[in-house]
Amino acid sequence: MSRNFSSIGALRPSTGLPEGKTKIDAIKAIKGARLSLGLSPAVLGFLDLLISYTKKEDWNAGATPVAFVPVKKMADRLGVSPKQINNYERQLGHKGLIIWNDSGNHRRYGKRDKDGNLIAGYGVVLSPIIERLSELEKMAEADRMALEMRNAEIDTIRSLRRILKDRLAFAETHGLQAEVVSRAEETFKRIPRTFPKRISFIELCSLRLDAEQAAVELKELIDPLFSEESSDQSEQNFRHQYTDNTRQNPFRDCNSERTSPAGDEVIPQAEPANAGGIEEESRGRVRSPDNSPGTEAGQSAGSSGSTGIQHITFDQVLSVCSPMMVDMITEEAGKGGLNWAALDRATSQAAVFLGVSPALWTSLRAEIGPAAASVCIVITERRLTDPVRPVTNPGGFVRGLHERARKGKLHLHKSIFGLMKSDQSATASGLT
Numbered sequence: 001m002s003r004n005f006s007s008i009g010a011l012r013p014s015t016g017l018p019e020g021k022t023k024i025d026a027i028k029a030i031k032g033a034r035l036s037l038g039l040s041p042a043v044l045g046f047l048d049l050l051i052s053y054t055k056k057e058d059w060n061a062g063a064t065p066v067a068f069v070p071v072k073k074m075a076d077r078l079g080v081s082p083k084q085i086n087n088y089e090r091q092l093g094h095k096g097l098i099i100w101n102d103s104g105n106h107r108r109y110g111k112r113d114k115d116g117n118l119i120a121g122y123g124v125v126l127s128p129i130i131e132r133l134s135e136l137e138k139m140a141e142a143d144r145m146a147l148e149m150r151n152a153e154i155d156t157i158r159s160l161r162r163i164l165k166d167r168l169a170f171a172e173t174h175g176l177q178a179e180v181v182s183r184a185e186e187t188f189k190r191i192p193r194t195f196p197k198r199i200s201f202i203e204l205c206s207l208r209l210d211a212e213q214a215a216v217e218l219k220e221l222i223d224p225l226f227s228e229e230s231s232d233q234s235e236q237n238f239r240h241q242y243t244d245n246t247r248q249n250p251f252r253d254c255n256s257e258r259t260s261p262a263g264d265e266v267i268p269q270a271e272p273a274n275a276g277g278i279e280e281e282s283r284g285r286v287r288s289p290d291n292s293p294g295t296e297a298g299q300s301a302g303s304s305g306s307t308g309i310q311h312i313t314f315d316q317v318l319s320v321c322s323p324m325m326v327d328m329i330t331e332e333a334g335k336g337g338l339n340w341a342a343l344d345r346a347t348s349q350a351a352v353f354l355g356v357s358p359a360l361w362t363s364l365r366a367e368i369g370p371a372a373a374s375v376c377i378v379i380t381e382r383r384l385t386d387p388v389r390p391v392t393n394p395g396g397f398v399r400g401l402h403e404r405a406r407k408g409k410l411h412l413h414k415s416i417f418g419l420m421k422s423d424q425s426a427t428a429s430g431l432t
Contacts (some may be wrong), residue, residue: 014127016061018134023059024331026129027051027324028353030097031384032140035392037095042080045322045385046088047097049074050124052323058118059130066101068110068123079425089124096132099125144355146201147393153204154195160211161191167218170225180221184214197392307405308413309372314340317375320419322382325350344370347377354380354394360402368405375412376401382419 017026027048030037034044050067058065075082092098103109103122110121129136164184171181187210195204318338321329328349333342351361354377365373380398383391391397404410 012064012127013062014059014064014130016063017059017130021059021133022056022331023051023054023065024324024327026059026126026133026136029133029136029140030129031324032353033136033143034384035143036139037097037136039091039095041385041390042387043088043091045387046074046078046085047092048323048385049077050098051126051129052327054126055116055118057116063118064121065126065130066110066118066121066123067126068108068121070108097126097128099128101125147355147395150201150204151393151396153201153208157191157195157204157208157211160208160215161188163215164188164191164211164218167215167222170222171218174222174225176221176225178221180217184218187211187214306408306410307368307372308411309369309375311413312375312416314338314343316416316420317343317378320382320416320423321378322385325378325381340371340374343374343378347374350377350381351398354398356395356398360395360399364398364402364405367402368410372405372410372412375416379412379415379419 017023030039030047031044039047051065053067053069054065057063071082071085075085078085089098089100093100101122101124108123110123111119113119165188168181168184168188171184190207191211192199318326318329325346328346329338329342332345332349333339336342348361356377361373364376368376376398380391380394380401383389383397384394401410
């Protein structure tokens with residue numbers, strides 16, 4: 001079992017995470033920096049699993065986080081071969097996120113004292129994450145800002161595309177055939193309807209500048225004609241189709257509630273039974289803690305009735321959560337136990353980490369209910385590590401779910417059941 005990263009032999013105590021930080025903050029930082037780190041969804045999910053096998057005390061000063069679970073057990077859990085687990089570990093080693101504490105015979109095991117402190121551990125050592133946490137958090141913030149800038153450019157280009165379309169139609173109606181029109185037509189054709197990842201930020205900026213220039217030149221060309229036609233029209237209720245002020249544009253050029261750039265990546269999903277009544281006690285209602293809010297007679301939770309939340313239970317939602325999300329929910333549960341309220345608090349934190357804007361999160365919870373909104377976050381966070389169609393823009397993905405909910409096309413139960421089936425298939429294939 002040869003490995004291309006350090007074997008440190010005796011277990012060495014770490015400096016521990018900074019005060020106030022937990023292993024949840026560690027995996028959040030890694031997931032946030034996944035693009036800069038170049039981690040595939042499969043490797044990211046594996047690292048999430050490794051961290052979940054450690055205790056929170058292992059990340060304190062003087063202790064050492066070690067995942068000493070046998071390779072075959074993890075392979076069975078993920079539905080892959082032991083060889084693939086070794087490949088994952090090598091990749092993480094090359095990224096400087098783990099090292100190996102070798103037992104000599106490559107057997108993984110650990111020993112804790114009566115207080116639960118790890119006194120011996122042979123397996124994957126996660127101390128490098130502690131040492132690099134500050135760097136990882138900065139990388140995550142840089143990735144977040146880069147994604148926001150990219151999305152802003154794409155939004156602007158989409159708005160300009162609509163403006164160019166309107167102005168070119170006006171020019172065609174009036175028989176304008178100037179060189180300005182030809183250049184604008186060429187620019188319009190260069191603007192794609194979808195923006196694949198291969199289009200760099202520099203290319204987006206260049207395209208946006210060209211589109212702005214074309215829009216300005218067209219405006220200067222058609223303004224005299226447009227003024228003649230509209231001079232005797234009332235400004236009240238007038239449609240400003242040819243203005244650069246996108247706030248007045250009837251086509252909602254700068255609509256903040258846009259769908260995900262890759263709208264087809266939003267998978268149908270449904271909601272859990274008893275999820276809709278997270279705040280039912282304040283309204284004088286009593287419900288079973290296992291039922292999803294929205295199932296009680298006469299209860300209203302925005303449009304949650306059409307989201308499928310009433311068809312799934314809390315346990316079903318919990319069963320498809322990532323290891324990190326399970327840890328977050330457990331931490332929020334405290335003495336109150338695992339329930340929808342704990343899920344709501346945990347997903348509100350996760351929404352921030354995923355880059356979901358406060359306005360979008362507030363609107364989503366108000367329109368489809370806290371429980372359904374929480375399930376949207378659970379699904380989005382799971383999709384970060386989807387091996388087939390991973391989500392690369394969580395904020396955009398949640399916007400897509402929001403838009404589907406508004407159209408009555410959000411079926412959360414189907415997504416939860418699909419994830420459950422996928423997990424069962426992975427486990428079954430790993431055991432065969």
